[in-house]
Amino acid sequence: MVLVFSVVTLRPPAPAPTIATVAVWPDRQLLPDGSTVELNAGARIAVDFTASKRGVRLLAGEAMFAVRKDAARPFVVTAGGVEVRAVGTAFSIRHAEGQVGVLVTEGRVAVERAAAPGTDHSAPGSRPPPIAFVNAGAKLDLPVDLPAGAALEITPITPHEVAAALAWRGKRVEFSATPVAEAVEVFNRQNRLQLAVMDKALAQHQLSGIFWADDPEGFVRLLETGMGATAERTGNTITLRLK
Numbered sequence: 001m002v003l004v005f006s007v008v009t010l011r012p013p014a015p016a017p018t019i020a021t022v023a024v025w026p027d028r029q030l031l032p033d034g035s036t037v038e039l040n041a042g043a044r045i046a047v048d049f050t051a052s053k054r055g056v057r058l059l060a061g062e063a064m065f066a067v068r069k070d071a072a073r074p075f076v077v078t079a080g081g082v083e084v085r086a087v088g089t090a091f092s093i094r095h096a097e098g099q100v101g102v103l104v105t106e107g108r109v110a111v112e113r114a115a116a117p118g119t120d121h122s123a124p125g126s127r128p129p130p131i132a133f134v135n136a137g138a139k140l141d142l143p144v145d146l147p148a149g150a151a152l153e154i155t156p157i158t159p160h161e162v163a164a165a166l167a168w169r170g171k172r173v174e175f176s177a178t179p180v181a182e183a184v185e186v187f188n189r190q191n192r193l194q195l196a197v198m199d200k201a202l203a204q205h206q207l208s209g210i211f212w213a214d215d216p217e218g219f220v221r222l223l224e225t226g227m228g229a230t231a232e233r234t235g236n237t238i239t240l241r242l243k
Contacts, residue, residue: 035068065093067091082112082114102140187219
Protein backbone atom coordinates (compact mmCIF):
# COMPACT_ATOMS: atom_id res chain seq x y z
CA MET A 1 0.00 0.00 0.00
CA VAL A 2 1.32 3.44 -0.85
CA LEU A 3 0.86 7.01 0.23
CA VAL A 4 -2.54 8.09 -1.03
CA PHE A 5 -2.34 11.82 -0.94
CA SER A 6 0.10 14.01 0.81
CA VAL A 7 1.47 17.46 0.96
CA VAL A 8 4.53 16.92 3.11
CA THR A 9 6.85 19.47 4.62
CA LEU A 10 9.96 18.27 6.41
CA ARG A 11 11.97 20.76 8.38
CA PRO A 12 14.09 21.01 11.54
CA PRO A 13 12.44 22.16 14.75
CA ALA A 14 11.43 25.82 14.74
CA PRO A 15 12.86 27.95 17.51
CA ALA A 16 9.37 29.17 18.44
CA PRO A 17 6.84 26.71 19.93
CA THR A 18 4.51 25.08 17.42
CA ILE A 19 1.25 23.22 17.95
CA ALA A 20 1.60 19.60 16.83
CA THR A 21 -1.60 17.85 15.83
CA VAL A 22 -2.55 14.33 14.82
CA ALA A 23 -5.91 13.35 13.32
CA VAL A 24 -7.09 9.81 12.55
CA TRP A 25 -9.70 9.17 9.82
CA PRO A 26 -12.31 7.90 9.50
CA ASP A 27 -13.83 8.78 12.85
CA ARG A 28 -15.67 5.63 14.00
CA GLN A 29 -18.39 6.18 16.59
CA LEU A 30 -20.62 3.76 18.49
CA LEU A 31 -24.24 4.95 18.62
CA PRO A 32 -26.49 4.43 21.67
CA ASP A 33 -28.22 1.37 20.15
CA GLY A 34 -25.00 -0.43 19.23
CA SER A 35 -25.02 0.67 15.59
CA THR A 36 -21.84 2.25 14.27
CA VAL A 37 -21.07 5.21 12.04
CA GLU A 38 -17.84 6.05 10.27
CA LEU A 39 -17.37 9.72 9.37
CA ASN A 40 -15.25 10.82 6.46
CA ALA A 41 -13.09 13.90 7.00
CA GLY A 42 -15.30 16.96 7.50
CA ALA A 43 -18.51 14.99 8.08
CA ARG A 44 -20.81 16.08 10.90
CA ILE A 45 -23.85 14.38 12.43
CA ALA A 46 -26.44 15.03 15.13
CA VAL A 47 -27.99 12.05 16.96
CA ASP A 48 -31.64 12.09 18.09
CA PHE A 49 -32.81 8.75 19.50
CA THR A 50 -36.29 8.40 21.01
CA ALA A 51 -38.37 5.52 22.30
CA SER A 52 -39.92 5.04 18.83
CA LYS A 53 -37.20 6.02 16.37
CA ARG A 54 -33.43 6.10 16.03
CA GLY A 55 -32.70 9.35 14.25
CA VAL A 56 -29.44 10.77 12.86
CA ARG A 57 -29.03 13.99 10.90
CA LEU A 58 -26.12 14.13 8.47
CA LEU A 59 -25.29 17.83 8.53
CA ALA A 60 -22.45 17.65 6.02
CA GLY A 61 -20.05 15.25 4.37
CA GLU A 62 -20.16 11.48 4.05
CA ALA A 63 -20.87 8.74 6.56
CA MET A 64 -21.12 4.95 6.55
CA PHE A 65 -23.69 3.31 8.84
CA ALA A 66 -23.84 -0.29 10.07
CA VAL A 67 -27.28 -0.55 11.62
CA ARG A 68 -28.18 -2.90 14.43
CA LYS A 69 -31.46 -4.66 13.71
CA ASP A 70 -34.47 -3.46 15.71
CA ALA A 71 -37.80 -3.82 13.91
CA ALA A 72 -39.63 -1.79 16.55
CA ARG A 73 -37.36 1.26 16.13
CA PRO A 74 -36.47 2.12 12.53
CA PHE A 75 -33.13 3.77 11.92
CA VAL A 76 -33.61 7.01 9.99
CA VAL A 77 -30.86 9.22 8.57
CA THR A 78 -31.91 12.67 7.36
CA ALA A 79 -29.79 14.59 4.85
CA GLY A 80 -30.75 17.52 2.66
CA GLY A 81 -34.52 17.02 2.79
CA VAL A 82 -34.25 13.24 2.29
CA GLU A 83 -34.75 10.44 4.81
CA VAL A 84 -33.12 7.04 4.48
CA ARG A 85 -34.95 4.46 6.58
CA ALA A 86 -33.52 1.08 7.59
CA VAL A 87 -33.96 -1.64 10.18
CA GLY A 88 -30.77 -3.69 9.95
CA THR A 89 -28.46 -2.90 7.07
CA ALA A 90 -25.26 -1.15 6.01
CA PHE A 91 -25.18 1.89 3.78
CA SER A 92 -23.35 5.14 3.14
CA ILE A 93 -24.80 8.62 2.64
CA ARG A 94 -23.03 11.57 1.05
CA HIS A 95 -24.42 15.10 1.43
CA ALA A 96 -22.49 17.69 -0.56
CA GLU A 97 -22.85 20.21 -3.37
CA GLY A 98 -26.65 20.14 -3.40
CA GLN A 99 -26.89 16.36 -3.74
CA VAL A 100 -27.54 13.36 -1.55
CA GLY A 101 -26.00 10.03 -2.54
CA VAL A 102 -27.06 6.71 -1.04
CA LEU A 103 -25.02 3.52 -1.51
CA VAL A 104 -26.22 0.26 0.05
CA THR A 105 -23.79 -2.57 0.81
CA GLU A 106 -26.09 -4.80 2.87
CA GLY A 107 -29.86 -5.18 3.16
CA ARG A 108 -32.32 -2.62 1.83
CA VAL A 109 -33.25 0.98 2.61
CA ALA A 110 -36.28 3.13 1.85
CA VAL A 111 -35.67 6.67 0.61
CA GLU A 112 -38.35 9.15 1.62
CA ARG A 113 -38.91 12.87 1.65
CA ALA A 114 -38.10 14.35 5.04
CA ALA A 115 -41.22 15.30 6.97
CA ALA A 116 -41.89 19.00 7.43
CA PRO A 117 -41.30 20.30 10.97
CA GLY A 118 -44.29 19.55 13.18
CA THR A 119 -45.64 16.79 10.92
CA ASP A 120 -46.93 13.75 12.81
CA HIS A 121 -46.52 10.47 10.96
CA SER A 122 -47.01 8.28 14.00
CA ALA A 123 -50.56 7.23 13.09
CA PRO A 124 -50.89 4.06 10.98
CA GLY A 125 -51.10 4.86 7.27
CA SER A 126 -50.20 8.52 7.73
CA ARG A 127 -46.70 8.21 6.29
CA PRO A 128 -46.38 8.86 2.53
CA PRO A 129 -44.98 5.97 0.52
CA PRO A 130 -41.20 5.94 -0.09
CA ILE A 131 -39.97 7.55 -3.27
CA ALA A 132 -37.51 4.68 -3.83
CA PHE A 133 -36.12 1.46 -2.39
CA VAL A 134 -32.40 0.79 -2.76
CA ASN A 135 -31.06 -2.74 -2.37
CA ALA A 136 -27.56 -3.96 -1.59
CA GLY A 137 -25.24 -3.46 -4.54
CA ALA A 138 -26.96 -0.33 -5.81
CA LYS A 139 -26.78 3.43 -5.39
CA LEU A 140 -29.07 6.43 -5.82
CA ASP A 141 -28.04 10.06 -6.33
CA LEU A 142 -30.64 12.78 -6.08
CA PRO A 143 -30.74 16.58 -5.66
CA VAL A 144 -31.71 17.95 -2.27
CA ASP A 145 -34.51 19.97 -3.92
CA LEU A 146 -35.96 16.97 -5.74
CA PRO A 147 -39.23 18.04 -7.42
CA ALA A 148 -42.34 15.93 -6.86
CA GLY A 149 -42.71 13.19 -9.42
CA ALA A 150 -39.13 13.46 -10.68
CA ALA A 151 -37.69 10.31 -12.23
CA LEU A 152 -35.09 8.53 -10.13
CA GLU A 153 -32.37 6.24 -11.40
CA ILE A 154 -31.16 3.47 -9.11
CA THR A 155 -27.82 2.27 -10.46
CA PRO A 156 -26.34 -1.21 -9.86
CA ILE A 157 -22.67 -1.06 -8.85
CA THR A 158 -19.96 -3.69 -8.98
CA PRO A 159 -17.88 -4.77 -5.95
CA HIS A 160 -14.95 -2.91 -7.50
CA GLU A 161 -17.02 0.29 -7.73
CA VAL A 162 -18.18 -0.14 -4.13
CA ALA A 163 -14.57 -0.51 -2.97
CA ALA A 164 -13.57 2.62 -4.90
CA ALA A 165 -16.48 4.66 -3.55
CA LEU A 166 -15.70 3.63 0.03
CA ALA A 167 -11.92 3.80 -0.20
CA TRP A 168 -12.03 6.68 2.29
CA ARG A 169 -12.83 4.14 5.01
CA GLY A 170 -9.22 3.00 5.01
CA LYS A 171 -7.68 4.35 8.20
CA ARG A 172 -5.54 7.43 7.59
CA VAL A 173 -3.58 9.73 9.82
CA GLU A 174 -2.91 13.40 9.27
CA PHE A 175 0.12 15.04 10.84
CA SER A 176 0.54 18.78 11.18
CA ALA A 177 3.83 20.10 12.58
CA THR A 178 4.17 16.71 14.28
CA PRO A 179 7.60 15.50 15.51
CA VAL A 180 8.76 12.28 13.86
CA ALA A 181 8.91 10.59 17.28
CA GLU A 182 5.21 11.30 17.88
CA ALA A 183 4.26 10.16 14.37
CA VAL A 184 6.17 6.91 14.95
CA GLU A 185 4.17 6.29 18.13
CA VAL A 186 0.94 6.60 16.12
CA PHE A 187 2.12 4.04 13.56
CA ASN A 188 3.35 1.68 16.27
CA ARG A 189 -0.10 1.64 17.91
CA GLN A 190 -1.68 0.61 14.61
CA ASN A 191 0.73 -2.04 13.33
CA ARG A 192 2.64 -5.19 14.19
CA LEU A 193 5.68 -3.79 12.38
CA GLN A 194 7.34 -1.40 14.83
CA LEU A 195 9.46 1.68 14.11
CA ALA A 196 12.34 2.77 16.34
CA VAL A 197 13.97 6.21 16.07
CA MET A 198 17.55 6.02 17.31
CA ASP A 199 18.57 9.56 16.38
CA LYS A 200 17.46 12.52 18.53
CA ALA A 201 17.73 15.00 15.68
CA LEU A 202 15.51 12.82 13.50
CA ALA A 203 13.02 12.32 16.34
CA GLN A 204 12.58 16.09 16.70
CA HIS A 205 12.06 16.88 13.02
CA GLN A 206 8.50 17.99 12.24
CA LEU A 207 6.37 16.79 9.37
CA SER A 208 2.93 17.42 7.89
CA GLY A 209 0.95 15.17 5.58
CA ILE A 210 -1.67 12.44 5.20
CA PHE A 211 -0.71 8.75 5.34
CA TRP A 212 -2.31 5.30 5.43
CA ALA A 213 -2.18 4.27 9.09
CA ASP A 214 -1.52 0.64 8.16
CA ASP A 215 1.44 1.42 5.88
CA PRO A 216 4.45 2.06 8.13
CA GLU A 217 6.80 1.03 5.33
CA GLY A 218 5.43 3.79 3.11
CA PHE A 219 6.05 6.24 5.93
CA VAL A 220 9.63 4.97 6.26
CA ARG A 221 10.22 5.43 2.52
CA LEU A 222 9.14 9.05 2.86
CA LEU A 223 11.64 9.63 5.66
CA GLU A 224 14.35 8.06 3.53
CA THR A 225 13.65 10.15 0.42
CA GLY A 226 12.56 13.37 2.12
CA MET A 227 14.96 13.54 5.03
CA GLY A 228 17.87 11.31 4.12
CA ALA A 229 17.09 8.86 6.91
CA THR A 230 18.45 5.32 6.81
CA ALA A 231 16.30 2.33 7.71
CA GLU A 232 17.43 -1.10 8.88
CA ARG A 233 14.92 -3.90 9.35
CA THR A 234 15.39 -6.71 11.83
CA GLY A 235 12.40 -9.00 12.21
CA ASN A 236 9.34 -6.84 12.93
CA THR A 237 11.34 -3.71 13.78
CA ILE A 238 12.66 -0.98 11.50
CA THR A 239 15.37 1.18 13.07
CA LEU A 240 15.68 4.73 11.75
CA ARG A 241 18.68 7.05 11.84
CA LEU A 242 19.93 10.09 9.96
CA LYS A 243 22.78 9.44 7.55
